[in-house]
Amino acid sequence: MNERMKKIKFVVNPISGTQSKELILNLLDGKIDKARYSWEVVYTERAGHAVEIAAKAAEEKTDIVVAIGGDGTINEIARSLVHTDTALGIIPCGSGNGLARHLHIPMEPKRALEVLNEGCMDVIDYGKINGTDFFCTCGVGFDAFVSLKFALAGKRGLLTYLEKTLQESLKYEPETYELETENGVSKYKAFLIACGNASQYGNNAYIAPQATLTDGLLDVTILEPFTVLDVPSLAFQLFNKTIDQNSRIKTFRCKQLCIRRTTPGVVHFDGDPMETDANINIQLIQGGLRVVVPRAPEKDAANVLQRAQEYMNGIKLMNEAIVDNITDKNKKILKKLTKKV
Numbered sequence: 001m002n003e004r005m006k007k008i009k010f011v012v013n014p015i016s017g018t019q020s021k022e023l024i025l026n027l028l029d030g031k032i033d034k035a036r037y038s039w040e041v042v043y044t045e046r047a048g049h050a051v052e053i054a055a056k057a058a059e060e061k062t063d064i065v066v067a068i069g070g071d072g073t074i075n076e077i078a079r080s081l082v083h084t085d086t087a088l089g090i091i092p093c094g095s096g097n098g099l100a101r102h103l104h105i106p107m108e109p110k111r112a113l114e115v116l117n118e119g120c121m122d123v124i125d126y127g128k129i130n131g132t133d134f135f136c137t138c139g140v141g142f143d144a145f146v147s148l149k150f151a152l153a154g155k156r157g158l159l160t161y162l163e164k165t166l167q168e169s170l171k172y173e174p175e176t177y178e179l180e181t182e183n184g185v186s187k188y189k190a191f192l193i194a195c196g197n198a199s200q201y202g203n204n205a206y207i208a209p210q211a212t213l214t215d216g217l218l219d220v221t222i223l224e225p226f227t228v229l230d231v232p233s234l235a236f237q238l239f240n241k242t243i244d245q246n247s248r249i250k251t252f253r254c255k256q257l258c259i260r261r262t263t264p265g266v267v268h269f270d271g272d273p274m275e276t277d278a279n280i281n282i283q284l285i286q287g288g289l290r291v292v293v294p295r296a297p298e299k300d301a302a303n304v305l306q307r308a309q310e311y312m313n314g315i316k317l318m319n320e321a322i323v324d325n326i327t328d329k330n331k332k333i334l335k336k337l338t339k340k341v
């Protein structure tokens with residue numbers, strides 16, 4: 001019964017998501033099991049700082065480093081924790097929270113703290129894209145393009161993301177990619193290629209709905225060129241976990257994937273953009289990261305409502321974007337016509 005007191009380090013990203021981090025920190029004293037855990041809190045001061053904080057924590061044999069942030073913060077922490085005895089904990093506080101949602105970690109901070117108290121551990125896979133670790137998803141094409149725009153826009157939140165996505169999708173030109181896996185070579189013209197370690201981008205947008213974190217495999221989703229008429233079903237199926245059933249989608253699993261494109265460009269890893277050369281090498285590493293997970297993942301009834309709301313928001317923004325696009329095109333046509341007169 002004489003269990004050693006465990007050390008937790010909470011790493012707070014002050015700019016992630018839109019939630020107040022102070023409200024969460026105020027809960028620690030009342031919620032954390034003081035008989036089992038001692039803890040300290042560190043704020044990140046810049047992008048990349050969490051990598052250093054987590055590396056030091058692992059060296060000091062801290063038991064759990066908890067990300068109070070989103071997938072970007074988790075990525076920075078987790079890449080310093082892979083293949084160590086230090087586990088990752090998550091108090092979801094980002095705009096998307098893809099990994100936390102996949103793991104069924106509650107979005108409500110009080111309940112996420114209870115998961116930490118339960119102290120149940122799992123060991124999950126992670127991936128590498130041109131040597132950079134990812135834990136949730138990575139990809140090329142339109143979603144990488146949007147993550148770049150999103151990073152440049154500097155605003156965070158679901159609505160901003162959806163708005164950006166839908167508006168940009170109307171202008172985006174699909175590229176041709178050559179794909180090589182352990183099973184052979186194929187060529188696709190694609191709007192995007194997403195590689196899932198986890199099943200979703202975040203916000204319950206399931207781009208690789210069959211992905212699991214412990215099978216040692218990448219779930220690859222290819223979205224081929226589509227028209228405006230396909231958007232409602234694609235959007236619905238994305239949130240309904242059935243996008244793999246859409247006729248514009250191809251899926252497969254592999255351990256390693258090489259994506260060759262005609263020119264260098266941008267990729268994303270866990271939603272953050274990165275420039276790479278024309279050849280992109282992606283691999284999956286099985287069982288590298290210890291993570292604190294709920295003992296009994298609950299199915300959240302609110303998810304259905306939330307998904308429906310996200311879908312409705314998406315449709316509304318898409319309609320606005322289409323109207324803007326048509327208005328813009330009409331203006332151009334009018335200009336041409338008036339020039340000819």
Ligand SMILES: Nc1ncnc2c1ncn2[C@@H]1O[C@H](COP(=O)(O)OP(=O)(O)OP(=O)(O)O)[C@@H](O)[C@H]1O
Pocket residue numbers: 013014015016017018044045046047048049069070071072073074076093094095096097098156157202270271272
């Ligand atoms: N103190 C800081 N100042 C500026 N940027 C920071 C700081 N700390 C961390 N960052 C950067 O903030 C970025 C965004 O963080 P994070 O991904 O956690 O939030 P999010 O984008 O709102 O959530 P999600 O990825 O779940 O959508 C990270 O990529 C990280 O590098």
